[in-house]
Amino acid sequence: MTMASSNTPIPVDDRFNEYESALKRQKSTTSKVWDEMTKLDCENKNELKAQCNHCKTIFSAKSSSGTSHLRHHLNRCLKKFDADECRQAISTFLVCGKHSFRTVEEPGFRYMMRIVSPNFKNISRHTAARDVLMYYAKERDHVKEELARASGLICLTSDNWNSEHTNDEYICITAHWVDKDWNLQKRIIRFRALFPPYDGLNIADELVLCLSQWVIDKKNFSITLDNASYNDVMVSCLKNYFRANRAILCDGAFFQIRCCAHILNLIIKAGLELANDVVGIRRKRFYDATDKSFHLNVTKKLRQDVCERWNSTYLMLESSLYYKDVLDYWGQRDKDYQMFSLSNEEWRNIAILCKFLKVFYDVTCIFSGSNYPKGNLYFKGVRKVHKVLLDTVKGPYSFLTPMVKQMQEKFNKYWAEYSLILSCAAILDPHYKLNYVQYYFKTIYGIHASDFVETILSNLRLLFDEYVKKSKSTSSSLAESSNVSDKNPVDSGLDEHNVNSANFGGYFDESDDYKWYLDESSTRTEKSQLDIYLEEPELELNSQIDVLDYWSKSLVRYNELSLLARDLLAIPISNVASESAFSMDKKVITPLKSSLTPKTVQAVVCLDDWMRAKGFSTTNYYSHFIVKLVAKRTIRTMRTIRMMFLRLLFRIFPF
Template sequence: MGGASDTEEQQLNAEIETTPQPTRRRKRKSMVWEHFTVEAVAGGCTRACCKLCKQTFAYSTGSKIAGTSHLKRHIALGSCPKIKSQDRKQLALTSGLKTDGESPDPPKRRYRTSSYLNAQFDQDICNENLAKMIILHELPLHMVEHLSFVAFAQSLQPRFKMLTCEAIEAEIMAVYQKERHYLLQVFGTMLGRISLTIGLWTTSQTLGYVCLNGQFIDSDWKLHKRMLNFMMVSSPHSENALSEVIGISLSEWNLKDKLFTITLDNNCSSHDIYSANLRDHLSNKNTLMLKGQLFVVRCYANILNVVAQDVIASIHGIVYNIRESVKFVKASPMREEKFAEISLQLEIPSTKSLSLDITTQWNTTYHMLLAALEYKQAFIVLETCDDNYNEAPSPDDWKKVEVVCSYLKLLFDSASVILAAPDPTSNIFFHEAWKIQLELAHAVACDDTVVSSVAKDMHEKFDKYWRDCSLVLAVAVVMDPRFKLKLVEFSFSKIYGEDAARYVKVVNDSIHDLYVEYVAQPLPLTPAYVELGEANASMNGNEGNPLTTPLSVVDGLHDFDIYISEISTTQSTKSELDQYLEESLVPRIQEFDILNWWKLNNMKYPTLSKMARDVLAIPMSMVSGAGGALFGAGTGSRVLDEYRSSLRPDIVEALFCAKDWLQYLPTMMEPPSNALVKMEV
């Protein structure tokens, strides 16, 4: 028995030895091995090594294989420092990868490429995008002839034919005409009026340009600002030239009967000339509301800049000494260290640091003076212990700096409020202006001669602005349901004392006269119903708005709605304006959205809301949302660079206007999506 068993076992072993053994691993077919090699390491293990960056990854440990999913991710996701994330070849690789059978478990995620990578090449689309790039980034048109740029474009798409300068001009004009046609359609559906702003540009030649921007509120109660024209004129500072440009622009945009106000950015001495001539010229061709009393508005940012620059200029010698003192301290680390030691010995509690100003931006000069003021004792001591320093201001000089800073703070705080509002409506400016007017008026009457002398020049210029614009500022704040006429009454009592009632009456009469003009205009035939939603009952303290839906469309009572609208205007004992003014004020909350409030109350005040739409869209300031411009000198024209000045006027206008219009397109505001889109499975 035992012998037989041994024989059978020997035969079985022989069969096993002669039978061909299956290969342990099939041939690697995954495309990932174009980028990796397999290298043996200690312990019978192998690791995959990237051919480019030489980084290694686990691959096998004995009979257990790690798979290739992590290797694919290294290539596809751009983890490899040698591979760019936008490499088209690698993106194509990742889009077609599937489980190759080497991994016991399927990957948890897969990746695909964006559809644009598979899109057909289109020369026309490329031409348009090139034109938009030049417009938006203010690139020179002749860049299409730069050899390096042509080579770069060819490396991306060899089939792309680079445009000539003449061809790119045509593409830019095509983009301009396309966007202009769209804006014309928007103006065609605009419910209210439009207010203009006028900016002047000069060139190195005798010619100049006039820039016209329009501001309006759409049917959804959103504030919009769009550039209308950038036109070359031979004498841009001439009031007749401005009138002609405005007239041409209104005609081209079909807005001749929709002009509401014009905001000018001019120096103080020429303002009266501009105001009188523009009003007289345009009133003959356009129906101006309130007999043109609100027609011409002065830029609020401009008056802040004028006053700030003047008050700084009044102590220019002291400002120079402080600027030189700061330069002296910051000239070397040794001096800064010595100054810090002096400040520490004097126990100066300041947290500010010394800084130099930008002379064209008064807010930086204000901060320089403010910081230096806190270190004034350190500067005095420094002069006694350092023979090289002799620029320290005198005690009287420091007194003037202290007074100037206190009034620059008024201007700075006011400008900061405007800067904080990305799309400021006209109602926010009254509160800022009347506080400055009151403070400067009190300062002029101060017994301190230093205070009164500093405030005198400031008040003289700001009072001119207040007298010109207080009416339009007051009308705008009355449209704010948090203040209405109450804030006007309160502020005028502070400014005018016993004469306040007379000035309040002027505002009250003007508001009622303006409202009568809106009543005379026909309301839309469609009912003014809106779906208010549940939030309306608690919207900023406003209650009682009925929740209704426009049933006239389905119940056939459209004519009935018209009849009710007609008899309500004759039978109502109180106008919408009087009802609005007599109702309690809406609580003041920081998140209050005035345009949304009027949108929700559009049905309750159908006529008054039309008036509010136009008033709130008045651009009280031509500058907002850009700190450098808001705090700039702002009293002169901007200068067109040499290159733009050399272009044809129609190309210059197309470049400026198209850039303004394109920035509001969703495709230009959102960053492009990543090439790789991760999908959960």
């Protein structure tokens, strides 16, 4: 038989065999709809179901029915899904970027959305505002669930602010807590315009209403406030409310925390009022000389002094010292500037003052943080300020003495007695414990240090006893409910007969009473968790062990003490978390956006805070959704092209 007459094809390796086999395998694969659908298990094995991964609709998935109906549904569903994601992305873009709702009506924005998602329909500014409110309501429910899951107590910060464009008085309330994974959390739960009068009673009502709406009025530990006069009245009203509802710890003795950053600001401003002759530097145009003659980085600009913020003075001095040579050079050549040029002694005084203020600046930065526990850092920060004031007033720099004395008066007014509750938090830091507090009190108060330490320790024991009682009451209530449910039903007549016929002079097992006495005696002599913790050596100061991580791993060993430490370390020692919302709000309530309703303002401010808590920054959130949408569109387009290409190959090369 010749080769021409043979019906058997001769295999020829033309270096494409591996691709041919891949195409054959591709031909036998299942439908692509299963990338977007999930097969469900059914009781009847002959009946198959499929669920859409996006809208969760369930369809029949019998092999005899094919997949056309699933494909048609996916085409409709994915278009709607893309549109919903676009609307959510636009809401987040407007909120996180502080953009006006009119942005969605701009031609450039609509052109961009048409390129990104051709199926997206343009929306008006009114629709965009409504989307933001709906998005807020959705996310609010998620935050409520987070607060409900919080096993510990919740700490609050609050601050007030007046909008210069609308003249509305706003209150911002922020909740702080440690979640089940022992991570510190922070959420703005209220940003609302107040109704006059703006007094302590009205603000207390607003706080109670807020806590009731968020269902956390039974879980409060403390509230951190500034030194505004109306706050004392407000705190008094809150204490009475919580006492009536038995929802306050230690009768409210540790309920109010005064904002440490605000007190520090008052202390420093009192001193800087006497330092105007030292900090009188004027900014001039000299950046060309800086770059060409001294080759310095001109992106580090000279800072202007802002009277409302003392740290601007420190930043101004710091940048002036960086540009010292340039300023001297400019003063020798510019006649207008010569009257402002400084002598070598004045530059020396500025350097000394800058070094002095840096201590306060660093402490302020630590107190103002919100992503880490700060209660344990309070004592160290205040002690550092106290020590530098004592050392400076006795030091050789006489020009600082009047300023430091003014600062000492303010310090003694607010911090003559260290906050007991926050000093307790320092003891519960395993890096410090009691020895740390004892040492620093001794450096300040000498032989009288023991009195201060004993006061702090007695208050810590008082707090610990509260948590022990709470733990025992919880355990006993659980045990009682268990006994009631397990108790066998008995005949009422038999039970009455037993009570009436009880013989109190008859047999009594004395051994049970003796065992109870021994148990009570051992309990009285047994060391508490707090005593055991204090007797153990401290961790090394440079140890990288996080304080919350330490207590989360000690939960079994120090049950009640760990719960106390969790709530103490959640206390914010400044209300910067609430105050910073006002800095952001100045971008929300601009002259062009002053017509926004207070309800919309609250939705925008809270949403921005909640999105940041999820890890989305102002700059990347919108791009995240854009990339996601473009990627989805690209994937579907590539799938279509790929299927068309495979079909074309099969027509050209029938296998």
